[in-house]
């Protein structure tokens with residue numbers, strides 16, 4: 001019903017000499033050449049359009065929560081600023097998600113901030129992102145820089161912009177797990193070298209574009225099957241056949257969700273490792289508690305106000321093998337088979 005209304009979208013390229021801050025963190029220079037040349041991207045699948053639109057909803061949600069939480073939140077939503085990040089041979093503009101002003105002292109808590117971050121400013125750039133749960137889990141270890149380089153560059157471009165450079169030298173990035181609504185908050189300080197490296201890269205791109213050329217850079221990872229310019233970089237026989245079976249096994253590498261599926265598998269494997277480690281730790285602790293309780297000939301022990309004791313119990317059940325052997329009629333009468341439906345994950349390749 002509703003799904004039928006979500007159509008693939010043909011995105012018409014816009015030829016302009018002004019770069020969008022949200023795009024220039026892209027590492028592939030061929031991609032940037034295609035953007036700058038105004039080359040036609042592949043159709044955007046309806047599901048991806050839907051997903052991107054939902055990103056806007058999460059941004060609004062965070063802004064609303066900040067306002068309700070008493071934060072002085074400026075230039076958000078329809079009131080967003082239009083900032084000039086770099087001017088000169090290379091021009092980059094963009095719309096920051098907002099500004100925070102006078103953050104109350106008792107609310108100045110972040111999950112992580114870089115070494116130069118400080119709370120001595122009146123204004124803080126606000127940037128919001130809402131990744132899936134698997135990318136979200138990486139934030140506490142890898143931070144914005146490691147998980148979302150494009151957004152990291154974009155944040156630095158805004159901090160260095162003509163409009164904000166004298167007001168805010170630090171940013172607060174709010175990351176919302178779009179599946180669980182959990183929040184991760186990070187503090188970033190302006191680093192000019194990030195902007196300089198980006199401008200150098202764009203100059204190389206501009207030189208190629210002036211000659212109507214595209215960088216010879218070619219990806220060899222999952223981008224090859226998912227990038228919107230893949231049809232311009234690779235011949236048809238070099239790109240994976242994206243026709244998907246409607247029955248049988250899918251190949252994750254051919255799906256638009258390839259990256260998320262890989263992250264989901266990593267999270268699963270890690271969860272399994274934790275599970276067996278947790279089992280071992282529990283067993284080890286139980287064994288030790290038992291030894292100490294026996295050593296003191298006690299019934300149990302209180303540790304941090306938790307009661308630890310031996311518990312006697314017995315297991316009762318039916319020996320189905322004996323029942324089947326001796327009383328097959330009764331076995332047939334009580335034996336039931338219930339269908340179950342669950343996801344199992346193989347242990348190795350091809351399992």
Ligand code: SF4
Nearest residue numbers: 028031219227230233
């Ligand atoms: S398909 Fe690969 S090489 Fe071509 S623009 Fe995309 S990321 Fe770059």
